[in-house]
Amino acid sequence: MFDSLSDRLGGVFDKLRGRGALKEQDVRDAMREVRIALLEADVALPVVRRFVDQVTEKAVGQSVLRSVTPGQQVVKIVNDALVEMLGGDTTPELDLNASPPxxxxxxxxxxxxxxxxxxxxxxxxxxxxxxxxxxxxxxxxxxxxxxxxxxxxxxxxxxxxxxxxxxxxxxxxxxxxxxxxxxxxxxxxxxxxxxxxxxxxxxxxxxxxxxxxxxxxxxxxxxxxxxxxxxxxxxxxxxxxxxxxxxxxxxxxxxxxxxxxxxxxxxxxxxxxxxxxxxxxxxxxxxxxxxxxxxxGMGDVVSLVEKAAESVKVEEAEALAKRMEQGKFDMNDLRTQLRQMQNMGGLGMLAGMMPGMKKAKAAMQQSGMDDKVLLRMDAIIGSMTPKERANPALLNAKRKIRVANGSGTQVQDVNKLLKMHMEMSKAMKQIKKMGGLKGLAAMFGKGGLDGAMPGLGGKGLGPGAGGLPGLGGAGQPDLSKFLKK
CATH class of the missing domain: 3.40.50.300 (P-loop containing nucleotide triphosphate hydrolases)
Structure with missing residues (x-):
């Protein structure tokens, strides 16, 4: 819903972040663009006036203009004002404290x-x-x-x-x-x-x-x-x-x-x-x-974690963890992960909740990637026999033709999925070499989120990282190359 507004505000703040120092006129020019963005988003005029006046008053203060990162300070002020506009820091809950019913x-x-x-x-x-x-x-x-x-x-x-x-x-x-x-x-x-x-x-x-x-x-x-x-x-x-x-x-x-x-x-x-x-x-x-x-565009990791907790079954997660410890990862495991992504809202929802993934989400939309990609991959796996899902190496040329016909796709699509599975299998084996999930957890304790993370990008989650699983990071499946139809 907020994509258009988010894009407009993102452009305004990118200009502010790119400058080492800000003048009062820079802030007022930015607020003028913010005003236009809010009006185009169909926000009520009195609300827009109140919002812009409130932000401008705080943003032109000397503590902001003379700070080390004035652009980021302005973004924080706008964020605080948005939170206030939407209802404040507290989350409203239903009042159920009364005698039933x-x-x-x-x-x-x-x-x-x-x-x-x-x-x-x-x-x-x-x-x-x-x-x-x-x-x-x-x-x-x-x-x-x-x-x-x-x-x-x-x-x-x-x-x-x-x-x-x-x-x-x-x-x-x-x-x-x-x-x-x-x-x-x-x-x-x-x-x-x-x-x-x-x-x-x-x-x-x-x-x-x-x-x-x-x-x-x-x-x-x-x-x-x-x-x-x-x-x-x-x-x-x-x-x-x-x-x-x-x-x-x-x-x-x-x-x-x-x-x-x-x-x-x-x-x-x-x-x-x-x-x-x-x-x-x-x-x-x-x-x-x-x-x-x-x-x-700051993401919503808390909601993402909550969605994961609701969508991912504990038994499935534990079973996958054990297989990862053993360096195993077959087509059944890949299918489970694809369905979990669907249950969590699909590619667009996941990308929109990850910090810094706004541009990646836009790139996905421009390249024609949508949640039908997940459905097509699921259809390909569903067209395989139980033995083929457990051991993808059995898929020779003749079997690939059968799988493609059964799923309504092309042989090259089957090959792309097999390559994607192979990349993820390599990542699981790397985790095993590092001492399994315990070794991975120990690495996080030393290097934090910017440490190397095989299977989730290979370059960590810091600046220049591989990014969200499945969106093209090094050492991970690249959905952007899969089934553009």
Whole structure:
């Protein structure tokens, strides 16, 4: 979402970093470009003015202009201001400290993703917080809205209130509260009705439901692709209902990001969740500092580690570690790694979260590399027999033709994958020579991240390093040369 803004700001700061000393006029010129970049990103004008004034006041101070690295100091000031704009250093959390059932009321316009967001949050509460949740649809206007929530409930394993035809929202809310108490439900999520636009009937209905259920959290769901209109909707709801937070959906889209940057500043309500896709687990807790880091190209290693912890199965990781200790690495191991990359969000997501990988991500997009590369490689491995996957040396010319035909690719594509596997196998053998994973860990203790790291670039992770695994570093698989179709 923030790619365009990130590119513009990156260009501005590259100019500042390239200078040994800064004058006040240099800073003001840079802030003028920042102002234009934010306006082009569809950030609200009052927010832009406040942001630029705040940054300029701090950046033209003598302590910055006379510092050893004034360009980096300015970037830090902009980063701090971005964090403040997005909600501050603290990560907003749901307030569940009340006698059960704790009620979360979901509100918003029709088509904003309210029902799917309800199911996603319920799944999150169940799996990560160990809460017993139940969902109830109060939408009696949209056809099949109640059935949709029922189906979503079955998919995420969360109970839904049985549907009784003809009941009105207030009656459903009353029945939901009674049912939640009888079943010892921890959290009750009420999916209220939406409209195509804000009207008084909608507001009156929400107020009536709130009076019955006394919600601990009232979350406004808005579609980030609607830009500044999303901010206007949020202002309308905030004036009528006691909102406690915002859920921004479709944050994985190609919108310019103005809604996310403006929402907290305009409404005063924190963004608590961000929807990042259609799947039931495609929702993230909104971390202002991490989002600011992504915008400024600093990466988001913490989120990357969290995604890895969620996506990588402990058993698979331990099994691979043992094989690495023995210097073994076959096609089954490669396939496991490829699928883990897919589960973590694909190549683009991984590159965007790695510090300093912004340019690499852009190069990937220009060369036509996308996550279909991973799928094609998986298809090639899937076309091999179990014996061939365990021992790729068996693949002679005739077998390669069979594998290529079975996967819908070319023989040269099979050869590229085999070469990639051979490079990774060599890296595993190097790790074995160094004393296995213990030796690798000891090397980290001595040389830090800038030490040589076979299999992950060969030149470390410092300046001029091989970079992200799979993006062309020395001693690692180079996906940029694989299957450009």
């Amino acid at each position: 704790v009620v979360i009321m979901m509100v918003g316009l029709q088509g904003s993703g309210k029902t799917t967001s309800t199911a996603k949050i319920a799944k999150l509460l169940k799996e990560k917080h160990g809460k017993k949740a139940m969902m109830a649809s109060l939408d009696v206007n949209r056809p099949a809205a109640q059935e949709q929530l029922k189906v979503l409930g079955e998919q995420v394993g969360v109970a839904t209130l049985p549907i009784i035809a003809g009941q009105q929202p207030t009656e459903i809310a009353t029945r939901a509260m009674q049912s939640a108490k009888l079943q010892a439900i921890d959290v009750l999520l009420l999916d209220t009705a939406g409209r195509l636009h804000v009207d008084q009937q909608l507001m009156d209905e929400m107020k009536a439901v709130a009076a019955i259920s006394n919600p601990r959290e009232t979350l406004l769901v808005v579609d980030s692709l609607t830009g500044q209109d999303a901010v206007n909707v949020a202002q309308s709801f905030a004036g009528e209902v006691d909102l406690t937070g915002v859920v921004l959906t479709r944050m994985d889209g190609d919108a310019r990001g103005g809604a996310a940057l403006s929402m907290r500043a305009v409404t005063g309500k924190p963004i608590k969740f961000a929807g990042t896709g259609e799947k039931a687990d495609a929702i993230e807790v909104f971390h202002p500092s991490r989002v600011a880091n992504r915008i400024l």
